[in-house]
Amino acid sequence: MFVQVIQxxxxxxxxxxxxxxxxxxxxxxxxxGWLGSTAGVTSDKRFIGLARxxxxxxxxxxxxxxEQEHWWRAFSELFVDLPTVxxxxxxxxxxxxxPYEARFVQVMQGRSTDPRxxxxxxxxxxxxxxxxxxxxxxxxACLLDDDxxxxxVYFTDEQAARExxxxxxxxxxxxxxxxxxxxxxxxxxxxxxxxxxIHSPSH
Numbered sequence: 001m002f003v004q005v006i007q008x009x010x011x012x013x014x015x016x017x018x019x020x021x022x023x024x025x026x027x028x029x030x031x032x033g034w035l036g037s038t039a040g041v042t043s044d045k046r047f048i049g050l051a052r053x054x055x056x057x058x059x060x061x062x063x064x065x066x067e068q069e070h071w072w073r074a075f076s077e078l079f080v081d082l083p084t085v086x087x088x089x090x091x092x093x094x095x096x097x098x099p100y101e102a103r104f105v106q107v108m109q110g111r112s113t114d115p116r117x118x119x120x121x122x123x124x125x126x127x128x129x130x131x132x133x134x135x136x137x138x139x140x141a142c143l144l145d146d147d148x149x150x151x152x153v154y155f156t157d158e159q160a161a162r163e164x165x166x167x168x169x170x171x172x173x174x175x176x177x178x179x180x181x182x183x184x185x186x187x188x189x190x191x192x193x194x195x196x197x198i199h200s201p202s203h
Contacts, residue, residue, distance in 0.1 A: 001091045002056045003142050005150050007048040008083035013041035019075045020197050027067055033058025036200030040193030048107050048191045050152055088142050095138030100203050102137050102154035105196040110188035115147045118183045135160035
């Protein structure tokens with residue numbers, strides 16, 4: 001899998017969703033190799049989106065399509081500055097249920113002193129985490145350049161997510177969380193998407 005992480009400050013949220021819907025209706029149906037996208041705008045107008053592809057070549061072919069270039073120019077104009085695009089093939093997905101059921105998505109970004117170890121820990125004890133946090137529908141974790149990471153977490157809804165945050169994990173999961181936190185290089189940045197835009201070729 002190949003993921004493009006797109007982000008930047010936008011002027012207004014509504015035009016962003018209008019353009020995303022236009023892409024889905026006008027360009028998405030003819031797009032080969034696109035696996036799905038998650039995007040949204042936070043309350044302080046920060047946009048973040050994850051576009052999933054079968055391969056880098058599929059993403060590159062799509063990016064060269066005239067209709068995509070035209071759409072991207074219009075979409076970019078909604079940002080205060082040009083949006084950044086980071087790409088990676090180092091991706092792990094853990095989708096327990098359909099992410100389209102999510103009514104709240106939280107994206108975390110940061111850096112790690114040992115990203116590979118943090119990456120491995122993130123995929124460990126999946127069954128235990130599912131039992132402890134049933135409101136989590138799944139995750140998409142991406143390792144980027146400069147030891148950076150982006151992780152999208154799909155929740156049934158925000159209330160359930162906040163309640164889950166307050167629960168005390170069992171000892172083995174608590175130890176895992178402590179080790180992940182110890183590997184952080186600074187505090188992570190959070191993007192709370194209360195109106196997540198989640199689509200795929202089949203949805």
